[in-house]
Amino acid sequence: MSERRFVCRCEDVTLAELDHCLARGLATVEEIKRYTGLGTGPCQGKECVALLCRILIDRGALDPATAQPFTARPPLEPVTFATLAAASLGPATTPAKEPG
Amino acid sequence: MSAELHAMGSATQPLPPEVDVAIVGAGIMGLALAYHLARLARDLKIAVIERGYLVSGASGRNGGGLRMQWGDAGNVRLMMESIDECKGLAQELGINLWFRQGGYLFLARSEAGEQRLVRNAELHAEVGAPTRLLAPAEAQAIVPQLDVSDVRLASFNPEDGVVFPWPFVWGYATQAVRHGARLRTHTAVTRVEPVGDRYRLQLSTGESLLAARVVNATGAWSHGLNAQLGIHLPNQPHRHEILSSEPLKPFLDPLVVDLGSGLYFSQSTRGELVTGITLPDADDGSDTSLSLHSSLRFLGHISRTLVQLMPIVASMKVLRQWVGPYDVSPDGDAIVGPSPGHPRFVQVCGFTGHGFMMAPAVGRLLARWLADGTQHPMLTRWDPGRFASGQAHRREDMIIG
Numbered sequence: 001m002s003e004r005r006f007v008c009r010c011e012d013v014t015l016a017e018l019d020h021c022l023a024r025g026l027a028t029v030e031e032i033k034r035y036t037g038l039g040t041g042p043c044q045g046k047e048c049v050a051l052l053c054r055i056l057i058d059r060g061a062l063d064p065a066t067a068q069p070f071t072a073r074p075p076l077e078p079v080t081f082a083t084l085a086a087a088s089l090g091p092a093t094t095p096a097k098e099p100g
Numbered sequence: 101m102s103a104e105l106h107a108m109g110s111a112t113q114p115l116p117p118e119v120d121v122a123i124v125g126a127g128i129m130g131l132a133l134a135y136h137l138a139r140l141a142r143d144l145k146i147a148v149i150e151r152g153y154l155v156s157g158a159s160g161r162n163g164g165g166l167r168m169q170w171g172d173a174g175n176v177r178l179m180m181e182s183i184d185e186c187k188g189l190a191q192e193l194g195i196n197l198w199f200r201q202g203g204y205l206f207l208a209r210s211e212a213g214e215q216r217l218v219r220n221a222e223l224h225a226e227v228g229a230p231t232r233l234l235a236p237a238e239a240q241a242i243v244p245q246l247d248v249s250d251v252r253l254a255s256f257n258p259e260d261g262v263v264f265p266w267p268f269v270w271g272y273a274t275q276a277v278r279h280g281a282r283l284r285t286h287t288a289v290t291r292v293e294p295v296g297d298r299y300r301l302q303l304s305t306g307e308s309l310l311a312a313r314v315v316n317a318t319g320a321w322s323h324g325l326n327a328q329l330g331i332h333l334p335n336q337p338h339r340h341e342i343l344s345s346e347p348l349k350p351f352l353d354p355l356v357v358d359l360g361s362g363l364y365f366s367q368s369t370r371g372e373l374v375t376g377i378t379l380p381d382a383d384d385g386s387d388t389s390l391s392l393h394s395s396l397r398f399l400g401h402i403s404r405t406l407v408q409l410m411p412i413v414a415s416m417k418v419l420r421q422w423v424g425p426y427d428v429s430p431d432g433d434a435i436v437g438p439s440p441g442h443p444r445f446v447q448v449c450g451f452t453g454h455g456f457m458m459a460p461a462v463g464r465l466l467a468r469w470l471a472d473g474t475q476h477p478m479l480t481r482w483d484p485g486r487f488a489s490g491q492a493h494r495r496e497d498m499i500i501g
Contacts, residue, residue: 089400
């Protein structure tokens with residue numbers, strides 16, 4: 001059986017990859033998200049960020065009193081372009097046959 | 101961990117009290133410059149100081165496009181250099197940059213747009229960029245899912261492409277450090293003041309350092325440091341939104357730009373559709389405030405425009421949206437070189453949303469100038485003094501997003 005242990009299941013980020021990240025001096029949740037891709041898949045971190053924080057606290061890389069998730073990016077859950085196009089959001093969209 | 105791990109700076113990296121060059125801002129510009137300068141001038145002491153983490157600014161927030169298709173010969177030549185540089189850069193920097201040359205496909209749906217593409221193609225032929233004009237059906241042969249029913253003309257350059265911006269930044273950071281530059285992250289420069297013929301930089305940690313020359317590579321955030329020295333330059337931040345979708349198998353080769361709406365979209369090597377659009381400013385003035393909030397109005401506007409042009413994406417899902425600032429220069433040209441009244445305080449700002457793609461070339465040519473004074477036609481053109489002397493001219497009309 002594989003020894004790999006997954007922290008982020010959407011992006012297949014393993015515990016060994018987190019340790020690699022820490023060894024490179026990247027120790028904050030924002031840096032780790034970007035270096036490993038953790039939390040950038042369909043769940044957008046909802047499954048893995050708490051686990052990441054716990055691992056960082058165990059490694060002494062994060063103070064539990066100041067632990068924060070990375071910046072949440074909308075939408076809250078995946079939404080199709082069709083749904084967003086049908087909602088009346090934003091400025092009037094120029095029709096395709098516009099002049100100029 | 102293994103010996104080939106070269107740290108790329110940290111919040112605890114010690115800095116010497118005196119340096120030859122202090123680069124403020126560890127975005128792609130500051131780091132490409134640090135890398136080339138550290139290689140060219142091995143005896144120079146170089147420090148790079150970053151307020152946040154690597155890729156926290158515009159270098160981590162852009163769409164990763166690189167194109168030769170500009171409206172001005174100087175920009176076309178510069179981007180030919182930059183794209184050429186990218187071809188060997190993954191090996192040179194020792195990191196996968198996810199550089200993929202799928203071309204840029206520009207679509208014109210108006211007579212004015214058509215004329216721009218015709219004029220550009222003539223210019224590109226003169227300069228030697230392999231751009232060709234395409235009939236709508238030929239554009240559709242490249243991207244079969246496009247609705248080209250009202251496209252009048254398209255242009256395509258197969259050498260244009262996309263990268264994943266983050267590893268670019270880490271690659272330059274790693275190699276800059278490996279060549280001796282000191283890279284300190286999570287540390288702000290809170291104050292800059294002239295001391296004799298040097299500058300003293302006060303840091304948020306309470307430290308200070310003296311620098312013979314300072315480079316302001318803070319882009320959209322550059323106004324604050326400049327103002328402390330009485331340097332008044334006209335570049336301004338401007339908020340731009342972007343989003344990415346769920347990942348799909350590769351289906352889209354080029355980055356597509358619709359000239360009329362300012363919509364652009366490409367498929368990253370990760371499989372996500374990455375897309376942005378020109379969005380009219382909100383009426384609350386927030387677009388020039390460096391506020392990085394995402395908006396619903398962007399989602400609605402871009403989704404309508406995208407679904408119209410590329411109906412098949414209607415059922416794709418948006419995963420996340422974010423914001424990054426353009427650092428807009430009033431004439432569309434970058435602001436690079438000695439500051440008015442402060443020849444040893446050097447700007448590398450004002451790239452108007454296109455700094456990332458230009459950085460591979462700019463890092464090299466600016467390093468040469470700092471190392472031994474070698475000039476370059478673009479450096480002459482980008483002189484920060486041009487605004488005060490009335491020499492600013494708008495040459496470029498292919499600014500997208």
